[in-house]
Amino acid sequence: MTNRPEIVFAPLSADPEPTCVVLAGDDVALGARARELDQRSSGALQKAAEAAQFKGKKKSTAELLVPPRIGVSRLVLLGVGKASDLEENDLVMLGGVAAGAISARKSKSASLIAEAPEHSGVRPETLAALLAFGAALRQYEFRKYMTKQKSDDDGAEPDKLQKLVIHCADPDKARAAFARYEAVANGIMLARDLVNEPANVLGPVEFADRVRELEEVGVEVEILDAEELEKLKMGALLAVAQGSVRPARVAVLQWHGGKSKRTKPVAFIGKGVVFDTGGISIKPAGGMEDMKGDMGGAACVVGLMHALAERKANVNAVGLIGMVENMPSGTATRPGDIVTAHSGQTVEVLNTDAEGRLVLADLLSYAQERFKPKLMIDLATLTGAIMVALGKEYAGLFANDDKLAGELLDASESTGEKIWRMPLDKAYDKMIESKNADIKNIGGRWAGACTAAAFLKFFVKDTPWAHIDLAGTAMDAPKSEINPSWGSGWGVRLLDRFVADKYEK
Ligand code: BES
Ligand code: MN
Ligand code: ZN
Secondary structure, eight states, rough: OOOOOOEEEEEESSSOOOOEEEEEGGGGOOHHHHHHHHHHTTTTHHHHHHHTTTTOOTTOEEEEEOOTTTOSEEEEEEESSSSSGGOOOHHHHHHHHHHHHHHHOSSSSEEEEEOOSSSOOOOOOHHHHHHHHHHHTTTOOOOOTTTTTTOOTTSTTTTHHHHHHESSSSSHHHOOOOHHHHHHHHHHHHHHHHHHHHHHTTOOHHHHHHHHHGGTOEEEEEEOOOEEEEOTTHHHHOOOHHHHHSSOOEEEEEOOOOTTTTTTTTTEEEEEEEOOOOOSOOOTTTGGGGGGGGTHHHHHHHHHHHHHHHOOSSEEEEEEEEEEEEEEESSSOTOOOEEEEESSSSEESOOOTTTTTHHHHHHHHHHHHOOSSSSSEEEEOOHHHHHHHHTTTOEEESOOOOOHHHHHHHHHHHHHOOOEEEEOOOOHHHHHHOOOSSEEOOOOSSSSHHHHHHHHTTOOOOSSSEEEEEEESSBOOOOTTTBBSOOOTTTTTHHHHHHHHHHHO
């Protein structure tokens, strides 16, 4: 949110803005344009590097104030290390480091000279686009509730970057190369906005309203209200919602980008618990505020569908999200209640805090019945146990299909959004057998992430299916070069890449 700086592309020869970042390789190797700036300023760049003991190590920086005769107030040298080793994700990260270095210097406009210091194997327009992508992600802010930020005369915040100029060999080509990354960046930032939004503002109804806006990019949006969900017999999802005064919503998003309308879609399914108190099995107070982010899976699906549509992906994709609030009240589901899911199967709810799986159970069975998808992937902040297992670096991947798991792992490798495959096993299925119904919603003390996945599997027929537990990565994840936000937008990039590489051919 909050006015985002504009990113524009300009020729290498254009005059740089007052704050200018240039890339430097090992031993301060410079590209042609940077060498020219160095010569014009009588070797100031090389001298400053030496004085600062800057060697061009990846992500290190050195700064020169008012270097002579190049018309900038500050020039920042940004180390890239050995340029020939740079992979796609390194360049995105470096774009983030550049943006961070620029914001720390509080300049209204800045230049980034996108020129590799030596032959890097990356096309110049790709280099420019990847740096721009990283910079865009790093510049994200969520300040809509900060009433104190002052505006100057033209309404802009003082000392805030408004324009980032990326200088490159062929600006037209770079602009074209950036288009798809910009779409992904917009999807990621949409997901961050949704996760960061507090639950008093973003209830199920308000969330659905935000999702409707995807019609603007050409997504077909259908919102199912509580009455329709009753008719569809989504008894598990509704059991979660019934303790809240705010009624449930399900959004069905369709992007028809495939060559044939008849091609079976790929389906993405998201847990959208706008706030998870735990219900009657109430959570302890400490840290409960984080549960406004319990819709991180749904936010990821919405961000992904936005990205696919904006970049006009050549694929048929469906997004399904279940939006509910899990509250304790006189109308709430009790431990011991038995509910009938959309599939007709019964669930004994032994812990009302294991609610995400109830929401997903109905969406998984509805997705299969209505769309007969080629494959389906659900995303959910499902368990604390996944963080015990993997921390906040990796999300957990569970899959009933090795090919699908492999495709997701490939996309993970390319984007740096890390996933780690976890087991599905009959032994976990046993742990959720119920004495009173077809299945129960908790599995006991151990392997919490695995029994949660086993529960979901119970509602999957023979569709290739993957479940990604992103409880550790969707919110409150470690800040990175490209993520300054509490709600990270994690997963949008991974799944966009998965679609692009495997399902757009
Ligand atoms: N939304 C939580 C999982 C969660 C915890 C996400 C912390 C992000 C941060 C989920 O609904 C939940 O409460 N899971 C329980 C399951 C248990 C009751 C079987 C858990 O993990 O403790
Ligand atoms: Mn819960
Ligand atoms: Zn939850």
